[in-house]
Amino acid sequence: DAGVTQSPTHLIKTRGQHVTLRCSPISGHKSVSWYQQVLGQGPQFIFQYYEKEERGRGNFPDRFSARQFPNYSSELNVNALLLGDSALYLCASSVTGTRNEQYFGPGTRLTVT
């Protein structure tokens, strides 16, 4: 039984560039949430998507956007990268609506230079 998968594992980008991160939820899970985890801190909520619609947004600038596809996989896009965007980006999937256990993927380590 596959867990949440994310790609790529690691990514190095230059300031000003954009990046796309991908996530596949656990089979049967229809909700995907994105979190940013800066070294030494707890994850910070970015977005939640359920049934292809944005259902929640955290306190992040408009440079951050996301979408969910018919197969419930998701992409997180970040434009005009800043040094401060360097972090571990985590995707979590959940059944949602009836139970809210969120299961995390291994994350994508983004380094902006």
Added chain:
Amino acid sequence: GENVEQHPSTLSVQEGDSAVIKCTYSDSASNYFPWYKQELGKRPQLIIDIRSNVGEKKDQRIAVTLNKTAKHFSLHITETQPEDSAVYFCAASKDRNFGNEKLTFGTGTRLTIIP
């Protein structure tokens, strides 16, 4: 919005002893409180959770207690083992609430088990 505070930030415990990590939350509407364990370089792993309709939940050596009145909840690990060494995060959210189920995390506790 919700604010979750977690204490202590670091905790060292002799192997076999118990460890307790405490969290407080600010939003009285929060009703779901999971705990995650994160080993170095790995994903956060859900280890136990509790909903506001119960005061305590136990799973082998791990237990969580919730005091809704005081708005605080705690993780208890008994008979600690070296593999319990990790960073532990508490979190809070509003369960079963389409579109508002974001987890608000505490700042983490680095637990070290001393052999």
